[in-house]
Amino acid sequence: MPPAPERRPHPLSPRYWGIHLVAVVLLAAAVMLGVWQLDAWKAKREAAVRDLTTVAAKPLEKVIGPDDPFPGQYVGQPVSFTGEWLPRSTFLVSGRERGDVEGYWVVTPVTVDGTRSAMPVVRGWTASPSSVPAAPSGTVMLEGWLQPAEGTGEVDTDTTDAVLPQLRIADALHFVDEDLYGAYVIAAATDHGLERADLDQLPPAPRFSAIRNLFYAVEWWFFGGFVVFMWWRWLQDEVLADPDGDADPEGDEDDVPA
Template identity: 30%
Template structure:
């Protein structure tokens, strides 16, 4: 089959020249960037899902382990190991109620405002462990609330191991903080403390007035899987839309029509410019001829 028999193919090749326009070049670049961004965001969500599953496995495993002595899990000044989060430990000591710390801006599962009551427990060996004894509902103001006292005398505490918070919010001012960290509580109360802190599970003997215990974490996988699919769907949709619009412009000849219209506009502009140039040249030639004629008459 010669070129004469393949006119459709040649016209098809010519019709795709609209892809070389700046408009389609910018459109293609935008789609590439959108596709890359949505792929990366989808991957990020799936990585978060993997991390969430690992954390859930650690929590689920540690929740059902037998409580261990605190020295088997925590050490003074040492951070909490990632695989020890939410592990149950036991420790015996005496509460230092005089250095009770108010953890502000806390809410319960119903969203009610309140504080967490944090009390240092001094062990027989002298090292102190930070114990979050639970949540207390308060009025929405900045006044330091009156908190129920912890059990007096020697107390055996069983609690969940938690890692220290970070950032400036862990600063302790006037025995008050916005996030809990043994690294800032220790210097604030002037004691050597274990790394991390304990979320109270039980006390022996029991207090006169108990606080609301800290809720265990949700072990669901969260929305990360569907968010990841959603981002990838957006990327596929952008690519599909690009090729659909490309096909539509090729099918309807819009690309050729737009190109032809632009060429006509350019040709008209060039013709107008050429016409103006010709008129100016004619005027200059007329002036020149008149000048030469006048000069000849004077001679």
């Protein structure tokens, strides 16, 4: 009488609890670490676009110096400074929409006291270059919102006028005989005859801000999927597989006598 086939234990047998537990722990850890990295990505994205427009103004020299790169954490930070207008250096920036109307920013640099550099100041918005009021002159105590210089790559196709397609510092230098800060300021107080430049034109969060955290989250979840796959393969191969699955239940035809 042939021996009875070996019976595999049930998948929930106590002898397999340790393996199941390890799989559950690894999967839970992968999910939680992925969620943690995703939350970190969201938090850093929010920090990159946090609204500083309503906080108290800081002295300009506390935020950025004449030769400093733009401090990314201060996008939209109100700043205050004193200086002298450079009315002859006034220029316009085109392509600035207000509602359904495309208009211009009116920009006049201000030489900042205690430096030899000027800060481009957006005095306001106008629908037509012909309606721009005369630029102010003399000293000024100014407060406004600090912005990084633009750099969309758009080319100024007409260098004979005082209109730029973007507020790029390298282009603005053509109108100023002094060095410029690597930033500009949207003035809080608007000149008579101009409308205030909209603050919704603040630069958005960088596209790849905190992207590493997002990749880490995806990697952890991929690892969790790999854990599930390996656990399932082990379950199929070691627990659920028929130990006699390779045997021919009908017998081998080559063994049948002629």
